[in-house]
Amino acid sequence: MSVREVKVCLLGDIGVGKSSLVGRFVHNSFNPNLTTTLGASFMSKSLTVDGNTIKYQIWDTAGQERYRSLLPMYYRNAAAAIVVYDITSEATFDVLQEWITELHRLGPQNIVLAIAGNKCDLEEKREISRQRGAEYAQEVDAIFMETSALNATNVEEIFVQISRRLPASTA
Numbered sequence: 001m002s003v004r005e006v007k008v009c010l011l012g013d014i015g016v017g018k019s020s021l022v023g024r025f026v027h028n029s030f031n032p033n034l035t036t037t038l039g040a041s042f043m044s045k046s047l048t049v050d051g052n053t054i055k056y057q058i059w060d061t062a063g064q065e066r067y068r069s070l071l072p073m074y075y076r077n078a079a080a081a082i083v084v085y086d087i088t089s090e091a092t093f094d095v096l097q098e099w100i101t102e103l104h105r106l107g108p109q110n111i112v113l114a115i116a117g118n119k120c121d122l123e124e125k126r127e128i129s130r131q132r133g134a135e136y137a138q139e140v141d142a143i144f145m146e147t148s149a150l151n152a153t154n155v156e157e158i159f160v161q162i163s164r165r166l167p168a169s170t171a
């Protein structure tokens with residue numbers, strides 16, 4: 001059986017935890033001293049869901065998050081996108097909404113969209129309610145999870161959900 005390769009890109013404002021989520025998913029670790037350079041590469045990790053193995057090629061944005069013109073480079077040819085905000089920061093939720101709108105307008109057709117409300121371990125600093133995130137995700141037909149790269153909440157789960165939404169392979 002051949003392994004299916006799937007490109008997924010992570011988008012979202014600087015500091016929301018994109019690189020930390022990738023580190024948690026790929027290495028099952030959390031490095032509180034992550035530097036921006038570490039997020040510059042792309043990484044891969046295989047995941048088997050319902051008997052199908054998918055090799056995820058994960059593209060992390062590398063500090064250019066604020067330059068919207070660079071975005072197409074990340075989502076080009078992507079089968080899925082995980083757009084991340086920080087539940088303790090209203091501003092990151094506002095940016096997320098702009099980027100989802102762009103993805104819908106200009107991104108690949110049928111791209112599987114997931115929204116991650118990260119840092120859900122910081123309940124006492126929360127600015128975006130779970131319901132607000134979930135309602136927005138439903139509006140734009142995206143998978144929704146609140147995640148924590150720090151304590152591993154829902155990190156693998158979001159990839160599992162993406163795997164189930166991918167169109168049947170034509171390979």
Ligand code: GDP
Nearest residue numbers: 014015016017018019020032034119148149150
């Ligand atoms: P990026 O700029 O989106 O790649 O964000 P980073 O992964 O570099 O993380 C930015 C900061 O948030 C770092 O100080 C991380 O340690 C911290 N961070 C990332 N994910 C979490 C999380 O789930 N919980 C908490 N408490 N902090 C996090």
Ligand code: MG
Nearest residue numbers: 018019036039
């Ligand atoms: Mg990063």
